Amino acid sequence: MSDPAPSRPARHGDKHLSDDRRTLFERIVEFLSPGPDSKDELIETLAEAEQRELIEPESRHMLEGVIRMADMSAGDVMVAAPRMDLLDIDAPYDELLAVVIGTGHSRFPVYEGERENIIGILLAKDLLKLQRAPELNLRALLRPAVFVPESKGLNELLRDFRSNRNHLAIVIDEFGRTAGLLTIEDVLEEIVGEIEDEFDEKDRDSGVFTLADGSQRVAGDAGIDEVNQSFGTTLPEEDFDTIGGLVAHELGRVPRRGEAVDIGGLRFVVMLARGGAVRWFKVTRAEPAEPSAAAEGPEA
Structure with a gap:
């Protein structure tokens, strides 16, 4: 029995041929299962990867942030x-x-x-x-x-x-x-996402903290009952669970940083707002409103 024919020595053009075949295969795969061709489709692909447990939710969130940040400006x-x-x-x-x-x-x-x-x-x-x-x-x-x-x-x-x-x-x-x-x-x-500070500990016992100037720092997710207890107020507790929800309702929208709202004898100044919600208020006693001329009645 004759020996099998020796393998043909590689020629310079063989590598190019191999690359062409691999490229053709990749093109066929892409045709049968095309990848995302837009950022929206890429984000959808990441969501599917999370559902299939290929990536963790935190990883998907960060990757989406990187993708969206590419289109954002200062x-x-x-x-x-x-x-x-x-x-x-x-x-x-x-x-x-x-x-x-x-x-x-x-x-x-x-x-x-x-x-x-x-x-x-x-x-x-x-x-x-x-x-x-x-x-x-x-x-x-x-x-x-x-x-x-x-x-x-x-x-x-x-x-x-x-x-x-x-x-x-x-x-x-x-x-x-x-x-x-x-x-x-x-x-x-x-x-x-939100970078927590020393006031944002998940195991905090209270949502109300005293600042050095005597004012109070109140978390947006603090319960209204807790705020009433801390300030001796009677803010309504029936319709809203958190103080952030009450303030947003009174204003008609989520307030922005620096905005102030007076409710029930307290002044709420937004210190930090992220992700469509207020994270922290600075709360002081609201100054009593000066009586208007109509309230004082006509002069004699």
Whole structure:
């Protein structure tokens, strides 16, 4: 019996032929089972993968966030200028400290003269240096402000935040005016969802916390009965389970950050709103309304 014919030596063109065959096979598979050709279809594919337990729900949520973020700009997620918490460079130290304590932010844009004239960024921790060394000039503590256009993509902005080690940017409109501000946390939350802080512990015993200035920080999901007990009020408990639901009903929509609503003798100021719901209110006693001329009656 003759030996089998030796295998034919590989020629230069064989690899190209193999690549062509593999490409043809891939084309046939794609024709029979086409992949997603749009972002909406890709998101649907991720949902199907989750249903088939190929990926975890958390992974699907993050992947969807990455996909959607590609079409988003700084103007889509910024805090609008009227709701920005700013510091006045000429304000006394006690006033600056009160703003820092009352808002709880770690970074603040600083302006001079008018709010449009932002001259730098102050870290809250740097303000404490003035206590130990009052001779320091506040201007010397300012960090350079970073300005970005409203149209800047979130993907590019996130890269800038990481490379420049900067965590806050001032957003400007097409006319060069301040439109709002954006933090690295705002961008990351578009991917991973809400980033919890020290007040957001799932096993917290209460939704009401006392701030350093004597006001109260109230979670949006705090029960109305808990708020009534803490403040000695009689807010209605029949139709709503949470204080966030009651406030949204009174206003007719979900309030935005910085908005204030007076209900039942209390003033609710939105500190944080995410995902179509208020996460935290700052609550103080509402000032009594001044009587109108009609209520006082006609003059004698």
